[in-house]
């Protein structure tokens with residue numbers, strides 16, 4: 248079967264969409280992304296994007312599966328407790344889509360040389376500010392697109408920064424570093440599994456659209472509430488006092 252027939256048979260339901268084409272599917276196969284944090288957000292995001300036909304995914308997470316993860320990190324099972332999350336996800340994805348190449352990194356992202364795991368789009372699925380701020384800085388300095396998501400309680404938020412060389416609006420512009428950046432952890436604030444999946448689905452959708460030049464709401468924040476089931480969108484304006492703003 249040639250590549251086009253193989254793509255059509257596998258991704259038929261995507262390709263017949265009005266705003267999606269066989270060319271888009273071919274484009275996705277050439278894309279490489281990096282997902283930092285492979286827990287409640289990163290595990291469904293990586294599986295959705297691999298299943299959608301992205302060609303290469305780098306997974307970064309030092310953590311092993313714990314029993315307390317299973318209520319929200321639904322791609323892990325009881326038998327996986329004690330295994331590295333990135334290894335479990337790699338096994339799952341390779342069985343799901345053998346055309347998706349997975350590379351795993353079992354360290355904290357800020358302990359690895361950025362050049363080793365960077366790609367054209369970096370997805371922050373972490374649950375801590377140290378990772379978010381260090382990724383934002385690296386992506387801003389390297390002009391790499393950065394999509395950050397987080398969940399706390401019944402609230403989630405997703406924002407995509409293009410980090411173009413002639414325009415500055417970054418995570419730090421909207422959330423200036425303040426106080427103890429090692430505070431906060433989604434396990435500490437409590438969270439429901441479907442809330443995390445909801446945010447992960449939106450982050451996956453934004454990623455697919457952006458990679459195919461179909462996403463216009465960059466430099467905007469989407470705030471999701473699973474309490475009243477609403478999504479609100481606001482533009483993130485450049486902050487002239489942001490320490491990363493060199494323009």
Ligand SMILES: [Zn+2]
Pocket residue numbers: 415416417418419420421486489490491492
């Ligand atoms: Zn900034």
